Amino acid sequence: MAIPSRDVLVLAVGQALSSTVVSLLTSVSSLAGALLAPVPALSTVPVTATVLGTLAMIYPASLIMGRLGRRGGFMVKAAVGVLGGVVCVIGLAAASFAILVAGTFLLGLFSAFSQYYRFAAIDAARTPEERTSAVATVTGAGVIGGIAGPFLGGSLSDTALPYAGAFAALSVVCILLAASQALLSADLGRDDAATTKAGESSGFRMSAGFVRASAICAIGFAVMTLTMNAAPLSLHHGGYAMHASTIVLQTHFALMYLPSLFNTALVARLGLRGLIAAGILANAAGCLLALATAPSLGLYVIELGLSGIGWNFMFNGGTLLLAGTYTAAEKTRAQGLNSLLVYGANVAASLSAGALMAAFDWRVINLVCEPLLLVAVLALWPRAGAARVVKPAG
Numbered sequence: 007m008a009i010p011s012r013d014v015l016v017l018a019v020g021q022a023l024s025s026t027v028v029s030l031l032t033s034v035s036s037l038a039g040a041l042l043a044p045v046p047a048l049s050t051v052p053v054t055a056t057v058l059g060t061l062a063m064i065y066p067a068s069l070i071m072g073r074l075g076r077r078g079g080f081m082v083k084a085a086v087g088v089l090g091g092v093v094c095v096i097g098l099a100a101a102s103f104a105i106l107v108a109g110t111f112l113l114g115l116f117s118a119f120s121q122y123y124r125f126a127a128i129d130a131a132r133t134p135e136e137r138t139s140a141v142a143t144v145t146g147a148g149v150i151g152g153i154a155g156p157f158l159g160g161s162l163s164d165t166a167l168p169y170a171g172a173f174a175a176l177s178v179v180c181i182l183l184a185a186s187q188a189l190l191s192a193d194l195g196r197d198d199a200a201t202t203k204a205g206e207s208s209g210f211r212m213s214a215g216f217v218r219a220s221a222i223c224a225i226g227f228a229v230m231t232l233t234m235n236a237a238p239l240s241l242h243h244g245g246y247a248m249h250a251s252t253i254v255l256q257t258h259f260a261l262m263y264l265p266s267l268f269n270t271a272l273v274a275r276l277g278l279r280g281l282i283a284a285g286i287l288a289n290a291a292g293c294l295l296a297l298a299t300a301p302s303l304g305l306y307v308i309e310l311g312l313s314g315i316g317w318n319f320m321f322n323g324g325t326l327l328l329a330g331t332y333t334a335a336e337k338t339r340a341q342g343l344n345s346l347l348v349y350g351a352n353v354a355a356s357l358s359a360g361a362l363m364a365a366f367d368w369r370v371i372n373l374v375c376e377p378l379l380l381v382a383v384l385a386l387w388p389r390a391g392a393a394r395v396v397k398p399a400g
Contacts, residue, residue: 013130014140016189017123018147020080023183024120025151026158027087027113029259030176031056033159035110038094038169042103051103052110057353059114060121064349067118068342075196076126077187083119084184086112091177098170109173116180121345124325125337129195137329138278139270141322146266152259197338210332210339218385219328220344222282224351225382226320229289229375231352233313234258235359237306240368244301254306261314269322278326282386285319288312290379296372309372320382 010018035056040049071079090112097105127144131137158179162171237258238251272281292312299305332340362371 010140010143011130011132012189013191013194014127014143016186017076017126017130017144019186020183021120021123021144022147022150022154023179023186024083024123025148026155027151027176027179027183028117028120029151029155030159030172030179031110031113031117031155033156034163034169034172035113037163038098038106038173039103041168042097042101042106044103048103052107055107055111056114056117057356059111059116060118061114061349061353063115063118064121065342065346067122068338068345071119071122071126071195072197072338075190075192076122076129076194077190077192079119079122079195080126080187080190081184083116084180084187087116087180087183088177090116091173091180094173095170095177098167098173113176118345118349121349122341124322125341126195128326128329137326138273141326142266142269145318145322146263149260149263152263198334210336210343212343213331216328216331216340216344219324219331220347221385222324222327222382223321223344224348225378225385226285226289226317226324227348228351228355229293229378230262230313230317231355232359232362232371232375233292233310235356236363236368236371237310239360239363240301240371241303241306243363243367246303250303250306253303254310257307258310258314261311262317263314265315265318266322269319272319273323273326278323279386281319282323282327282382285316285321285323286379286382286386287316288319289316290376292316293372293375293379297369301368 035052036050039052040046043049043051067079067083070082074082090109093109093112094106095109097103097107097109123144124141127140128137130144131140158175159172162175163169165171234255237254241251241254269281272284276284289312292309295305295309295312328340328344358374359371362374
């Protein structure tokens with residue numbers, strides 16, 4: 007395998023630091039909310055504010071990067087992250103729930119830009135053949151943040167001003183992020199002005215291939231979110247201690263990112279559609295285990311591990327499949343729309359997980375996933391020739 011380009015390596019560092027921020031925020035935002043909320047029912051409002059901030063920025067983030075390039079976009083992202091962390095510290099120092107919520111909303115804007123590292127990796131690939139390895143390298147770096155974020159959150163939360171140390175560390179990580187992303191090539195991911203003036207990018211019409219690839223990405227994310235969010239509730243209902251949930255989720259997070267190390271070899275052997283099919287099968291196998299066997303801690307570990315692998319193969323494979331469905335001039339709008347669809351599916355799945363667990367149980371969560379995976383199979387079924395043939399975005 008060829009040595010990754012400098013831009014790919016810098017993006018991998020950015021992915022690692024960004025996932026550190028996101029996982030750190032996940033570790034402490036609801037706890038900080040519980041500390042300051044006027045009533046317990048409002049303790050998750052900071053989490054909701056982050057979700058709304060991401061949803062609000064997910065499409066504009068693509069437009070910003072189209073104008074400024076990946077370097078400029080990720081620098082804007084880092085600045086917003088620094089500000090968000092500082093605002094959260096101020097909220098904690100002033101014991102102001104409203105200021106804390108404002109800070110977590112800003113961190114939601116930060117998180118929106120993180121959705122574009124997969125596309126930036128495609129931009130940074132020197133040849134179309136290197137796209138798979140570039141995406142694998144960049145997304146695989148996320149495992150570092152999955153470990154570092156919760157560690158920082160746990161280590162720096164128990165201070166004289168609870169959770170302020172964690173949010174201060176978040177701002178420091180964002181400063182490091184800005185320093186690293188400043189090393190990216192200035193024009194990486196920037197819209198071609200000549201093409202734009204020619205009028206090619208005046209609109210984007212979704213092809214059947216774009217819809218199918220987006221459906222695969224969205225379903226991969228939705229199935230992962232359903233199982234990930236429902237598992238801790240199911241374990242709690244089953245009488246398991248918090249430590250059990252930690253083991254299950256650590257396995258899940260590790261297997262969301264580690265399989266990226268093998269994506270290039272798997273695509274060479276199975277093809278891109280074979281990689282996606284393997285992800286669908288991994289997800290389906292995990293769901294079937296939940297339906298066919300009695301719950302146990304070992305089975306939760308296996309099921310959530312398979313969910314992580316399934317997400318990796320479907321999301322990375324779907325992203326690479328998507329790259330052949332729009333022109334370079336359509337890139338900004340196409341990537342923004344795909345990210346909006348994927349994150350919208352993620353939000354819907356997150357809200358549905360709690361509702362389904364409240365009304366039913368773990369088996370119903372997994373039963374709901376199976377028809378979604380069937381839709382992914384149908385989206386994968388048509389051959390590439392059935393899609394609109396375009397010049398891949400570079």
